[in-house]
Amino acid sequence: MLQKVIAKNKKAYFDYEVMETLEAGLVLTGPEVKSAKKGQMSLKGAFVSFHNNKAGLSSTHISRYKPAGKLLDYDPERWRELLLHKKQIAYLQGKFSQKGLTILPLSVYTSGRLVKAQIGVCRGKKLYDKRQDLKKKAIDKEIKQGVFWPRQ
Secondary structure, eight states: OOEEEEEEOHHHHHHEEEEEEEEEEEOOOHHHHHHHHTTOEEOTTOEEEEETTEEEEESOEEOOOGGGOOOTTOOTTOOEEEEOOHHHHHHHHHHHHSTTEEEEEEEEEEETTEEEEEEEEEEEOOHHHHHHHHHHHHHHHHHHHTOOOOOO
């Protein structure tokens, strides 16, 4: 199926080491789907939390869809449920309880007419890990451009 990326959490890849990923459906209202498909969605600062044995996205910002009229008491950063199997939720809760691991949304995309989220089990990076990644990225860029010379 054709997939179109709606939002991507670039900061998650910089600040965290992604250990594994899962795909989950996202429960949205009609105006939220239209707003998200227009690209009015942000995953900055978003995370996965658990309530009553259900997983959901917290702090995910979806702007109000203007043509829908005045939506009274609309909260753009409300908790949005993720559609996962019970075994997957239990697995994620186990990972969530481990020290040093967190669960973050990596991207939100459409799959056909459905809106799905890619979530990842992540471990925080230290400052020296970030420096090594930036150095490796710069060297790869130089190699690709063909201007790499031996460093001393």
